[in-house]
Amino acid sequence: MKPSAFEYSRPDSLGAALDLLAEHGSQAKVLAGGQSLIPMLSMRLAAPARLIDINRIAALDYVRTGPAGVRVGALARHAVLERDGSAARCQPLLAAALASVAHPTIRNRGTSVGSIVHADPAAELPAVLSLLGGSLTVASAAGQRVVPAAELFVGPLESSLAPTELAIEAFFPALAQRSGVAFAELSRRRGDYAVCGVAVLVALDQDLRVSSALAGYLSIAATPLVLDLTGPIHGRTFDSDLAPAAALARELVDPEPDIHATAEYRRQLVQVLTQRALRQAARTAAGAD
């Protein structure tokens, strides 16, 4: 349970980090919070030749909220984002989902951007970014590019970033008017990996009828799964029965069984948690809560 030997660099500027990645990228891993990487090193599931520690690049440590949404720098810890009042007012799904990310002690060190590029299908923030249609800004010595969430997640623990690229910022769009969000997940023990989790986004029209209902799932597929559940509940008032959308979700998912849950139990959870979250999101969208 000890990491294998590696070379270590701690650049103090973004430029220096990108130069190091350009030189060592394919043999290197970036260390930010390390709350997923260090266990992987200790269990020797990963054995990079070099770690590039970005913890001293102060320019990446920020949470900025504007009218369009919330911009989260690569060094912003989960706990900081979770407690950021402006971010929570702009996009309430962030704090709602972050409360389910591991334990508070892990959130004190782990970073939100790190969790996204780690691309664990059981993680909350990749599902949130995907549901909201957010994006990730990545940089390399060659320049920067913005990757939409839909093009980011390739497989379990696999993102579309090149080895020489560094994720520097995640962008979460603001919550629109007459829209509501909610998050629900079930884990065996508090703070543990979710057996199933869902984030939902409900938009209402001027008469407070459902105009769109989207759901983003974790622990259900190899990558975050976003489903459009609008069909069966389009035009229904916010406080009417939204169960047909949850039933549709159950039909659309195809989860794998594992040691924690059978596929059928996961489908059941998809339906129950989706219905619960839809109801809450629709009520907040209408200003009823």
Add this chain to the structure above:
Amino acid sequence: MAETLHQITLLVNGIPLQAEVPARRLLSDCLRHDLGLTGTHVGCEHGVCGACTVLVGGVPMRSCLLLAVSVDGEQLTTVEGLAGPDGELSPVQQAFAECHGLQCGFCTPGFLTTITAGLAENPDPSPDQARELIGGNLCRCTGYQNIVKSVLRAAEITRTKSTEADAAASTVLRAAEINHTEQGDSA
């Protein structure tokens, strides 16, 4: 190939300590093996059990999920730093003793550090908040009930102590005022 060693300085419980470590040295191992501070316990070594929790700049973190070299220059508080200079138990330690918050004691350092920081942030937790606070720490002996009681008792002791300290301060202040008035009279 010889492994590169890094010279680091950690401010542990207010004392600057130096160590020469390979980059792969976990902070938990650095504290225990390089610095001889064996109060920090290592349980699962992958971030689940919470026994190795220390405070980094006052914030609880898993020392088994940190590289020592990455926290070079940081202020750390370990369980050895909680008691007063004369050995007086901290409010959290006193509460654990009073409420039987420990049995074998293996997990205790992680609980003590976590709760110390948690009460600094929320001095008056509800029973639910107390449970949430210790949700990331495992104990295989107590069944947690007495640890929850210890959190609430520690909050109570802290409040009593600060009230006593306020009373003592105002006594000193009053004495100073009287003294000042008397001096004024005599002038």
